[in-house]
Amino acid sequence: MFARTHELHKRRLSRNVGVGLCLLGFVVLMFGLTVVKVTNGDPMQGFDHVLRPEMIPAEEN
Amino acid sequence: MTDASADIQNYEPTFGDYFALLKPRVMSLVIFTALVGMLVAPVPVHPIIGFAAILFIAIGAGASGALNMWWDADIDAVMRRTAKRPVPSGRVGADEALALGVALSGLSVVMLALATNLLAAALLAFTIFFYIVVYTMWLKRLTPQNIVIGGAAGAFPPMIGWVAATGSLSVEAFAMFALIFFWTPPHFWALALFMKTDYHDAGVPMLTVTHGRRVTRNQIFTYSAVLAAVSLATGLTTLGGPAYWTAAILLNAWMMFGAFRIWRRGEAEAEGDGYKVEKKFFRFTLSYLFLLFAAFFVDALLTRLGAI
Numbered sequence: 001m002f003a004r005t006h007e008l009h010k011r012r013l014s015r016n017v018g019v020g021l022c023l024l025g026f027v028v029l030m031f032g033l034t035v036v037k038v039t040n041g042d043p044m045q046g047f048d049h050v051l052r053p054e055m056i057p058a059e060e061n
Numbered sequence: 062m063t064d065a066s067a068d069i070q071n072y073e074p075t076f077g078d079y080f081a082l083l084k085p086r087v088m089s090l091v092i093f094t095a096l097v098g099m100l101v102a103p104v105p106v107h108p109i110i111g112f113a114a115i116l117f118i119a120i121g122a123g124a125s126g127a128l129n130m131w132w133d134a135d136i137d138a139v140m141r142r143t144a145k146r147p148v149p150s151g152r153v154g155a156d157e158a159l160a161l162g163v164a165l166s167g168l169s170v171v172m173l174a175l176a177t178n179l180l181a182a183a184l185l186a187f188t189i190f191f192y193i194v195v196y197t198m199w200l201k202r203l204t205p206q207n208i209v210i211g212g213a214a215g216a217f218p219p220m221i222g223w224v225a226a227t228g229s230l231s232v233e234a235f236a237m238f239a240l241i242f243f244w245t246p247p248h249f250w251a252l253a254l255f256m257k258t259d260y261h262d263a264g265v266p267m268l269t270v271t272h273g274r275r276v277t278r279n280q281i282f283t284y285s286a287v288l289a290a291v292s293l294a295t296g297l298t299t300l301g302g303p304a305y306w307t308a309a310i311l312l313n314a315w316m317m318f319g320a321f322r323i324w325r326r327g328e329a330e331a332e333g334d335g336y337k338v339e340k341k342f343f344r345f346t347l348s349y350l351f352l353l354f355a356a357f358f359v360d361a362l363l364t365r366l367g368a369i
Contacts, residue, residue, distance in 0.1 A: 011073040018076030029116070032109045033176055040107065 074157075078147045082130055082158050083123025083165075090350075091122040091218045097354040098222030098237055101300060101361040106226045113176040114225040118218055121169035121185045125192040125214070128162035131155050132197050136263040142256060162193075177225040184224055188217040202264070205271040212245025213238075219354070236295040237357075243288040244350055247281045247320065251343040254278070254323075255336035278324050281342075285320035289313040292353060302360030302369055309356070312349050319345055 009016075095118045099111055106114070130137065130148045138149035147153040166189050174182035192214035201207045219237035224230060253260055253269045254277060260267035268277045292309050295301065301309075319342040331339060363369045 008073075015074065015076045015079070018080075029109075029113055033113055036107050036109045 072152060074147070074153045078152045079157075079161060081147050082127040082153060082161060083120075084126030084129075085123075087126060087215075088119050088123050090215075092119045093351070094237070094241065094354055095119070095218040095222035097358050098219030098234070099226045100222075101233070101357045102223045102226035103299075104226045104228075110176055111226075114173060114181070115222070117169045117173040117176060118185060118221050118225075120165050121173070121189055122218065124162045124165035124169060125189050126162075127158045127165065128189075128193045129197050131158035131162060132193070133201075134158075136202075136265060139263040140256075140259040142259055173221075173225070178228045180228060180230075181221050181225040184217060184221045188214055188221070191217075202266065205266045205268045207266065208249045208268070209246050212242050212249075215245060216241035233298045233300050236291075236298050236300060237354075239291045240288075240295055240353065241350065243284055243291050244346065246284040247288065247316075248343065248346040248350075250277050250281050250284075251323065251339050251346065254281075254331070254339045255343070274328055278326075282320045282324035285316050289317055300357050300360070302356075302363060304359040304363065305353070305356040307356070308352050312352055315345065316349055 092115055096115050099106060099114065130146055133143075134148040134155050137143035137146050143149065148155050148158050166186075170182050170186045170189070173185050192211070196207065196211040196214055200210050204210075216238045219241070220230070220234045223234040223237065250268055253267045254274060261270045268280060292313055296306050296309055319338070322338050323342055326338065360369070
């Protein structure tokens with residue numbers, strides 16, 4: 001059972017909706033940026049559970 | 062407790078109050094100049110990356126605005142022009158302005174680095190540092206050249222836009238910087254001439270307060286002449302084209318005419334007509350910058366379409 005809407009929630013409604021929309025926009029933008037960067041093949045590197053070539057010691061000639 | 066103070070204590074800040082901390086009007090100029098800086102660069106930018114870059118540059122500028130309102134709440138409260146801002150009017154606490162400013166500064170710099178490149182992000186970080194620490198905290202209340210120095214902060218956005226696209230600095234980026242840098246003093250000193258007592262009441266050492274109004278009129282004329290020279294020289298870089306040259310010649314002629322009229326007249330005459338010439342000049346300087354940057358864009362578009 002949800003608590004009844006307090007008067008405070010009404011007063012803060014515009015703020016909460018605004019912050020929510022900003023966060024949603026940010027998520028969408030991040031997704032778009034990721035898609036563009038991946039499809040463009042920009043230089044990038046994962047750091048978890050991936051091979052990082054520069055960490056491998058150079059072989060002696 | 063008076064009714065008014067009780068009202069302000071119970072007041073719940075709206076989203077718009079926080080947005081007002083970001084100085085949306087200043088932000089719009091930042092967005093426009095940064096966008097032009099990016100679009101005239103010779104390297105095309107993917108629309109989504111371009112949108113993200115402009116957004117984060119704008120957020121960085123907004124963060125500077127919030128930090129500026131946090132630090133300057135005392136003088137904003139005294140000046141008529143700024144007394145209704147969220148912090149001096151009591152709608153938002155100064156600590157909240159500080160928190161929002163710091164958080165958005167960090168966010169904008171990191172995100173600009175991820176979306177574009179490190180140099181652009183470093184320039185944005187430097188701009189915020191320069192505007193807050195060098196201008197707002199240090200020089201604004203210390204020297205009558207505050208506007209000249211503060212102008213540098215406003216001059217960075219097109220440079221950051223250019224660097225976001227190209228990844229490097231070049232003479233064109235510096236030319237756009239110089240244009241806004243030399244535009245700022247005549248713009249704000251014209252404002253200071255007709256906002257007569259505001260800066261004086263707030264104890265900000267505006268040129269009008271420290272050196273008098275005659276010197277301010279001379280300086281407006283001098284800086285306008287330097288601005289004209291800089292904007293014509295900018296036409297010699299790759300930014301210049303038929304649209305820019307046409308705009309630059311007409312706008313600078315008008316600018317010099319306005320600056321000459323301000324220089325020629327004295328206080329008695331200005332008082333007589335309610336600072337008509339100064340107000341007109343102030344409004345014109347806004348169009349001046351807008352039209353010059355629009356002309357950069359038109360020339361870049363013409364070049365890309367193969368028309369020139």
